[in-house]
Amino acid sequence: MARDTGDPGMDKTPKVKRQRRKKTKENKTRTVHANILYDHAKGEENPNRHYANNKIKTTKYTVLSFLPKNLFEQFHRFANVYFVFIALLNFVPVVNAFQPELALAPVVFILSVTAIKDLWEDYRRHRSDKEINHMDCLVFSRAERRYVEKYWKEVRVGDFIRLRCNEILPADVLLLSTSDPDRLCHIETATLDGETNLKQRQVVRSFFDLDCDFDPLKYSSIIECEKPNNDLNRFRGYIIHRSGRRDALYKENLLLRGCTIRNTEEAVGIVIYAGHETKAMLNNNGPRYKRSKLERQMNVDVFWCVIILLVMCLFAAVGHGLWMFQYGDKRPVFDVLSPEGTDLSPIMSAIYLFLTMIIVFQVLIPISLFVSIEIVKICQVYFIHQDMELYDEETDSHLQCRALNITEDLGQMQYIFSDKTGTLTENKMVFRRCTVAGVEYSHDANARRLAMYQEMDSEEEECTSHGGTLPRRDSVASHQSAKVVLRSQSTKSHRRTGSRAEAKRASILSKHTAFSSPMEKDITPDPQLLDKVNECSSQMEFMRFHSQPASHLPSDLADIIDFFIALTICNTVVVSSPNQPRQKVRMRFELKSPVKTIEDFIKRFTPSRLTSGSNSSSSSSLITNRSSNKGCASMLSSPSAESTLTKLDEEKHSGSLQHAFSPMPPCYDGKAWNVEEGELRYEAESPDEAALVYAARAYKCSLVGRLPDQVTVELPHLGKLSFELLHTLGFDSTRKRMSVVVRHPLTDQITVYTKGADSVIMDLIKPPDTGNSKGKRQKKIVSRTQNYLNLYAADGLRTLCIAKKIMSKEQYACWLQRHLEAETAIQGREELLFDSALRLETNLHLLGATGIEDRLQDGVPETIASLRQAGLQIWVLTGDKQETAVNIAYACKLLDPEEEILTLNADSQEACALLLEESLHYIQAKFLCSSSDQSTKAFHNNFVPFDIYSSSSPSSSSSSHTAPFTVHRLGLVIDGRTLAYALDKSLEDKFLAVARSCRSVLCCRSTPLQKSMVVKLVRNKLKVMTLAIGDGANDVSMIQVADVGVGISGQEGMQAVMASDFALPRFRYLQKLLLVHGHWCYSRLANMILYFFYKNAMFVALIFWYQFYCGFSGSAMIDQWYLIFFNLMFSAFPQLVTGTLDKDVSAETLQQLPQLYVNGQNSEEYKPYMFWMNMIDAFYQSLICFFIPYFAYADSDVDLFTWGTPITTLALFTILVHLGIETKTWTWMNWLCISFSIALFFTVALCYNASCPTCYTPSNPYWTMQRLLKDPLFYLLCIITPIAALLPRYFYRACQGTLFPSPVQVGRQLDKLPAETRRNILSLSRVKVGSPLSPKPLFLSLGTPSTTDCSKKDQRGFPSSKTTQGPVLQTEQQGQRRGPTDSERGLSDLYTLVPTEIDTLPYTKDAPQLSEEPQPPPTKDSECLENSLEASDLSLSSWITSTPLLPQTDSIHLNLPPDGGSHCVRYTRDLEEKLKSAAQRSEQETEQEKEQSLHISL
Amino acid sequence: MMATSYSAKDEDGQITVSGGGGGSLRSRKPENTAFKQQRLPAWQPILTAGTVLPAFFIIGLIFIPIGIGLYVTSNNIKEFEIDYTGVDTSSPCFNCSQSFSWNSSRPCTCTIPFYLEQPYEGNVYMYYGLSNFYQNHRRYVKSRDDSQLHGDMDSLLEPSKECEPYAKHDNKPIAPCGAIANSMFNDTLELFFNDPNGTKVQIPLANTGIAWFTDKYVKFKNPGGDNANLTAVFQGTTKPVNWRKPVYELDKNTSNNGFINEDFIVWMRTAALPTFRKLYRTIKDSKMVPTLPRGNYTLEVVYNYPVRSFEGRKRMILSTISWMGGKNPFLGIAYLTVGSVCFFLGVVLLVVHHKCGNRNNSADISN
Secondary structure (H helix, E strand, O other), rough: OHHHHOOHHHHHHHHHHHHHHHHHHHHHHEEEOHHHHHHHOOOOOHHHOOOOOOOOOOOOOOOOOHHHHHHHHHHOOOOHHHHHHHHHHHOOOOOOOOHHHHEEEEEHHHHHHHHHHHHHHHHHHHHHHHHHHEEEEEEEOOOOOEEEEHHHHHOOOOOOEEEOOOOEOOEEEEEEEEEOOOOEEEHHHHHHHOOEEEEEEEEOOHHHHOOOOOOOHHOOOOEEEOOOOOOOOOOEEEEEEEOOOEEEEHHHEEEOOOOOOEOOOOEEEEEOHHHHHHHHHOOOOOOOOOOHHHHHHHHHHHHHHHHHHHHHEEEEEEEEHHHHHHOOOOOOOOOOOOOOOOOOOHHHHHHHHHHHHHHHHHHOHHHHHHHHHHHHHHHHHHHHHHHHHHEEEEOOOEEEOOOOOHHHHHHHEEEEEEEEOOOOEEEEEEEEEEEEOOOOEOOOHHHHHHHHHHHHHHHHHHHHHHHHOEEEEEOOOOOOOHHHHHHHHHHHHHHHHOOOHHHHHHHHHHOOOOOHHHHOOOOOHHHHHOOOOOHHHHHHHHHHHOOHHHHHHHHHHHHHHHHHHHHHHHOOOOEEEOOOOOEEEOOOOOOOOOOOOHHHHHHHHHHHHHHHHHOOOOOOHHHHHHHHHHHOOOOOOOOOHHHHHHHHHHHHHHHHHHOOOOOOOOOHHHHHHHHHOOOEEOOOOOHHHHHHHHHHHHHEEEEEOOOOOEEEEOOOOEEEEEEEEEEEEOOOOOOOOOEEEEOOOOOOEEEEEEEEEEHHHHHOOOOOOOOOHHHHHHHHHHHHHHHHHHHHHHHEEEEEEEEEEEEEEEHHHHHHHHHHHHHHOOHHHHHHHHHHHHHOOOEEEEEEEEEHHHHHHHHOOHHHHHHOOOOOEEEEEOOOOOOHHHHHHOOOOOOOOOOOOEEEEEHHHHHHHHHHHHHHHHHHHHHHHOOOOHHHHHHHHHHHHHHHHHHHOOOOOOOOOOOOOEEEEEEEEOOHHHHHHHHOOOOHHHHHHHHHEEEEEEOOOHHHHHHHHHHHHHHHHHHOOEEEOOOOHHHHHHHHHEEEEEEEEOOOOOOOHOOEEEEOOOOHHHHHHHHHHHHHHHHHHHHHHHHHHHHHHHHHHHHHHHHHHOOOOOOOOOHEEEHHHHHHHHOOOOOOOHHHHHHOHHHHHHHHHHHHHHHHHOOOOOHHHHHHHHHHHHHHHHHHHHHHHHHHOOOOOOHHHHHHHHHHHHOOOOOOOOOHHOOEEEEHHHHHHHHHHHHHHHHHHHHHHOOOOOOOOOOOOHHHHHHHOOOHHHHHHHHHHHHHHHHHHHHHHHHHHHOOOOOHHHHHHHOOOOOOHHHHHHHHHHHOOOOOOOOOOOOOOOOOOHHHHHHHHHHHHHHOOHHHHHHHHHHHHHHHHHHHOOOOOOOOHHHHHHHHHHHHHHHHHHHHHHHHOOOOHHHHHHHHHHHHOOOOOOHHHHHHOOOOOOOOOOOOEEOOOOOOOOOEOOOOOOOHHOOOOOOOOHHHHHHHHHHHHHHHHH | HHHHHHHHHHOOOOOOOOOOOOOOOOOOOOOOOOOOOOOOOEEEOOOHHHHHHHHHHHHHHHHHHHHHHHHHHOOOOOEEEEOOOOOOOOOOOOOHHOOOOOOOOEEEEEEEEEEEOEEEOOEEEEEEEEOOOOOOHHHOOOOOOHHOOOHHHHHHHHHHHHHOOOOOOOOOOEEEHHHHOOOOOEEEEEEEEEEEOOOOOEOOOEOOOOHHHHHHHHHHEEEEEEOOOHHHHOOEOOOOOOOOOHHOOOOOOOOOHHHOOHHHHHHHOOOOOEEEEEEEEOOOOOOOOEOOOOOOEEEEEEEEEOHHHEEEEEEEEEEEEOOEOOOHHHHHHHHHHHHHHHHHHHHHHHHHHHHHHHHOHHHHHHO
């Protein structure tokens, strides 16, 4: 048709123009025409001319604009403006202090350093822009009627481009045609979101059936879509064909710039967004700039410096006024008139002098500080990057610092907010067990298998650590490097989980698939369930042969088969074959689109067709269909397209049914079957999807193919079944479920399979009709399933419920009608679709539930333990359900079996308020008032470090509870709904009051928004430093809100990493990042900043003292060159080296003694008083440096600058030696730098003093230095002055080191010890954390208690202390031996592990006793649960115990009846476990289960 | 690889394209070098009483002898000072001091007798000292033109702006310009030895060799090069307002005249502190042992320089010097003090170390 028009541009333009005009009025959409139509009407006529072209320019500057723009940007910084102001002030003759040109030097220097940095960065961007702009791609040329190579930058909106396999997309392209017979195009979006699995993109529907090659010349449609935006997951629009028909466009049709085409030989599309308007580019926000706490603190002190400066200037000005005044009218000969010859009054002189002094004292505001800090931070980032221990060999990735300017914040964290899944856990989902139709299949063999992996894992780790590096990479030859790395990445991830041999095998097999380690794939089926599946399918086969309706199947068996079908198809897993990487298995039987129109639906589902469809027709129909289609030129140009479609539909449909019953010989012997199926690889978007599919495959229910319109499943006995996929309602976090609508090939019913979070699904279950037996059974299933779900959750498994629903055709038609409306809406489509999904997912029939295990990452418990020792409060915010979260929390040592758990579940605002109130009372009653209680005391003793920490953290003034909060041995668990109430303005203070007195807080079922609100609340109200760590998109908001956001570059994509300040490969690296690098960065920078203040103050004060001897005239004895370059050159380098390399404590000690981290949390390196101490020291030192030369040269014939030069030299020496005192580690770099500084000063001075006899007015220092070097007095001064100046500081440091060493100093002393001794000492203090399942926490307190305390405690005796004799003996002896010498606090006090260990050991010793108590087996447990369920009318009051509050209560659950009828809070106590606060995990669990069941029963 | 390199570089807003493929398989594992892993060998001093003890004692032991030496040296220097300002009515110069004017037409002379109790051996230096004279005042210090003093003809006729308001007088450039030159000390001091036999012997005072060598021969130059006729060279300029005679009449000796007059050069080197002395003359070791014998002397002052307006004082100082310069006991005392303090602190630390340091040092920990 397009060809008919011949010259389409001519007759179309007016119409198009009209349309454009209309669109611009709306201005909400973008209209894209094919450029091909306007080839000759370049420029003016092209409707696409307003859209950005594909040339990208990320540079900020051009050659011309660089200078003004860069300067403009730099002047946004206040400090720069200040310094420029001062420099300009120098040009005013009355006030000038220096040679004006010279005064500009520092500012110009600083500005140019920054400018050069910016320029270099910009140049890098420019080069990379150029490289990208000059990449090639194929663009259709109308003139040549073929695709020609063009540069990326020449691509324009409306161009047709052809992409070949492995090409990178140059722009956002609407997919119009692919070589793939399914009309699919696979892309890899790793560059956008880091997800390594392939994504399918579909050809626009109108071009779907276009079987022949797409011809751009025939294209004549107009595309209307949204304005460019940065939402990667949204694309809305429609395409208007010439016929006027509209087709909706989805994100599935859009190929995004930066993605790579995979597995598709060729694809053709039209450019929609180009260049900077592509979604990828719009998503690039660049790095974030945060201001660290240290810098904020520093800015306060800079402000103080300004005040000091002003005071000094004011003082000088007043002094000058008075000095002038004393002479009265008799103007002395040395008081020179102003250049104009006018006589200034004392007041005017004072005012001018004030300005002059500002110039002279400008150094007090450290101009180079800002630059130095930036340099030091860049170096620090470099070192963090280079740390081998933060490098993950398995993923070949290391830590990334994305925010360059908050490294020191890492050393000051107080709260950590962590995501659970993927952060604490591997995010490797392993199918553990399931329940179907109310029957539990425990999968014991599977559990054993997993345990085995665990063992092998640890073995292998040892292996690795001994044997050095493994041969890491398999040399897979591949056409693209990027691809290879991706593959090897997944390869490596297997090695972590399997044994080495197995890993090797796995790597060969599965090198192309994510989420497919052998642990995840090889599920051992439960024999009982397997039998049932076999039985079921054989029955079905039997029935099929006897053409019985499937409904005759016993309902439990039907549920089982439905359950597995649901597992298999209710997902978005893509199947591929490993032999041909990423090559889809072609299980293609038909060609059909999903139901898209009502007519389509009616056509498809007319009864006649259905009946006819059941007859098998010739299998060759497909081929004929395709061949018949071959001839068509364009589906739109063909007037009979619709009818063809209908025809096709019919034929195809019959084909599908035919295939559904294709006589595929079912093969029972597992071997042959395995060989075939084992080759299939599943690529899932989320790991639990894959886990479920693999689980189903273990039951011979395997997914063999997935197309947009059908899913093929192979069932035992039945062979391959093709499910016609009518709809897929994807997973979203609000619905928390996904559904597929399929037509069941056996029953031919329209079936909805839904899979989702149990909390959601359970509410959607059709209320069972209690009238008949079936309904009763259903009810029982639901309740049983619920019990098992609780059990699973208690085991820390992730639970998913599977449900189905059978719809009648009418229902479906009705729903479809509205759904289609929703789909085609442009505005509010999301909401409409959401509503539509809600309408569908109701009245479900519960099939069963699955439990998926998510293993903890390596080293998580250890990391958490040591982070906690470091005084960090760790909150876990997870979307998981409460029970799962609690159990993971136990497993990773976040919650301690010994500690009480405060669980807050409320259903209303009032209830929540009451709960919080009660909890507060409880905490106060228990911990604040009952100090006489022994156990409480022990707790307190145990938590001295936390005590210190929390009392020193500023208590928020707004908090209604201003009592000092100590962190108790309490855990707080709160669910999302309660959290929502608690986060309310009225309750947040109370919530915080409760939460902050708990040692760990666990927020379950929290939404991303809640996560960020919690972080924000804690951060703002408690004024603490917060760190958020997470790996998924749901953590992004939290990561952004926190002071430091850390992303785990895990399996869930890159969103978290993109939003983060630091990206870690594994959670456990957080330990070194915080404890070592954070500590170092903080202490280095803090010391450097303090030193800077000191240095500048000291130097400036010299001039200030001089004012007393020059009539406050603003004169300086230091040559202005020295004055200006002192900071920039002579004293600049040593502090940079120290700021970069100084290590106060070695990395090993820092990691082994996490307590040292408290140093940074309390800002102990840089407290406000330290600034003032430094200032006082600076003033003292400058007094010494001024007055020793003063008296040494008093009443001599020394001239101004011959006297000033020694002072400069002395100041330099003093400053350097001061740095030396503060330097903790002296490497050759430090020596070099200090000698370099001194050498530089003398060289410059000598050269400067010899260079020109008359150039440097007014100082005119010709030959000064040379003469000084001949003067013995100079050397005598150089020796005595620095020593006298630094004597107090040196003495103080020595005394401090001996009398009251800070923990850090003790750590340093520890470093000095021989390795052997140190190891012995540390091994005493180190917290040995066992396997995740054996909780044995030992807490190491930092300050007190002393050994006398300890011995008292021993005398007092613990109930079980007798049993602890053995292990404690040794430590006790040590304690006693050390006892006598320990009259004061010191090293051994610091590591008073001895008493604390005694405190905690009894508990662990108690464990065996307690475990002797019969543990209710699961079945028994569930029975009892059932009982409680049956008694659902159980009166609430029977649960209310009026037990008085006992401090020893082990576990306190605060629950409110959900109906909110009686607002009483009950403290339920489990009588068994009260008296000793010993606890055991399993007991805790069972109690929770009971609690949970109670909750449900209510 | 794509993903990670993308995120590493994304601050540039770029999609990184890994082109070519080959070679980019290199592991990103950081190098295991001491520098990159921050394991450089280092000396880690720990400041505790025990470790710093030796330093304190060593400093004490070194400083105390130095201090004694310096003190003794300083005490051996002989110095005599006489204030001739004439504030007191009884002072011989009281009359002269009443004149506040710079340009009083008649020179006022006063004679001050004094007695040297000790003979002065070796070279004796004669200084004049001024007190309360702020030669270091900011505007004063700047008020000079170095290029003019360097003999630059242009600057001679067009003095720099720094000299304002002492750059021109009656539209003629001032040579030398500026406030420093303008306020040059112009008293004349003469020393007579009153022989016990009653004769007044004038002591020869050398007026050269008192300035820095580099000043005289490098920094200061008369304009016109070697032209001996300074009058002609300074043609067109005028003398500083306060001066009595032009610059080319400062001395008869052409090598000490004009800008290279050493009294002038000495004056131009502005003093650091408001109380200062400047070398006026040297009394060379005349082989007549001693240079200045014990006895009565007379100082004859041509009193020109007014200091009363700013409460200033004028002194004449006679001094011998040692290797460490003039008489100044301060440094010796300072060394003694610092040395003693160090020693004392060392003792304190020793006590501290013995009382508290025991359990902290490494020996104890290793037990």
